Amino acid sequence: HRVGGKQRLLALAAGGIASHVFRAYAVGGVAVGANNVSSVSHEKYMAMPAEFSSQRIRWPADQTLHTDSLMPFSSLGLNPTLTHAAATLALATPTPIQQAAIPAVLAGADVLGLAQTGSGKTLAYALPLVQKMQLGPHRVPRLVRALVLVPTRELATQVTEVLSSVTRSLPQALKIAAAFGGVSINPQMMALRKGVDVLVATPGRLLDLYRQNAVKFSQVQTLVLDEADRMLDLGFSNELNAVFAALPKRMQ
Numbered sequence: 227h228r229v230g231g232k233q234r235l236l237a238l239a240a241g242g243i244a245s246h247v248f249r250a251y252a253v254g255g256v257a258v259g260a261n262n263v264s265s266v267s268h269e270k271y272m273a274m275p276a277e278f279s280s281q282r283i284r285w286p287a288d289q290t291l292h293t294d295s296l297m298p299f300s301s302l303g304l305n306p307t308l309t310h311a312a313a314t315l316a317l318a319t320p321t322p323i324q325q326a327a328i329p330a331v332l333a334g335a336d337v338l339g340l341a342q343t344g345s346g347k348t349l350a351y352a353l354p355l356v357q358k359m360q361l362g363p364h365r366v367p368r369l370v371r372a373l374v375l376v377p378t379r380e381l382a383t384q385v386t387e388v389l390s391s392v393t394r395s396l397p398q399a400l401k402i403a404a405a406f407g408g409v410s411i412n413p414q415m416m417a418l419r420k421g422v423d424v425l426v427a428t429p430g431r432l433l434d435l436y437r438q439n440a441v442k443f444s445q446v447q448t449l450v451l452d453e454a455d456r457m458l459d460l461g462f463s464n465e466l467n468a469v470f471a472a473l474p475k476r477m478q
Contacts, residue, residue: 302328321346328354348388365421372448374426377456379406385426407431415440429465448478
């Protein structure tokens with residue numbers, strides 16, 4: 227029977243479909259606009275309700291997630307380069323979901339976060355993800371180090387832009403690629419040929435690439451499901467199962 231997006235997501239994990247890859251989530255009610263933090267005033271998104279859970283800490287839905295409106299990004303464990311990157315994106319202090327998620331992701335915890343559109347969910351995983359990628363090994367042909375799954379090509383484009391904006395100031399560039407349907411698959415296969423640090427993809431196109439041996443998952447260290455509830459709404463459960471089955475058993 228049909229239930230709300232949050233309940234479906236939790237049922238997905240409880241049913242074992244994603245039990246070994248229930249990782250860093252940014253879950254929202256709509257596909258577009260989730261990354262446009264500049265469209266919402268700081269006072270408004272600091273007041274937005276947020277839920278967060280990890281392997282170590284949980285704030286239940288009926289309790290308040292206590293945050294500090296004056297907390298700087300530097301206090302969350304981000305290195306100076308990424309603290310500067312946050313400043314260049316006109317972010318003075320982290321939003322509640324960012325304050326909760328960033329330290330947990332950096333610590334290697336598996337994280338589930340739910341917050342409204344415009345609350346900064348994308349940067350809540352993008353900033354720590356980029357920092358972790360800086361510490362990892364070099365790229366290998368056709369291999370991906372981090373995978374971000376999204377429901378639509380519009381969101382894939384937005385997330386790729388956010389990740390690219392975060393990495394511009396890095397001393398060593400990271401390669402970010404996007405893969406989605408509705409366009410030719412050949413340029414996407416070419417982009418993956420030398421390997422990528424972070425691949426942002428829709429489930430269907432990702433499976434197409436995988437089945438054509440254009441991408442390999444053996445080195446994936448981190449999985450993010452952005453707007454997981456929307457992916458279930460759009461009927462991607464079979465595709466998600468297929469992707470999960472191909473991913474390493476041990477990763478964040």
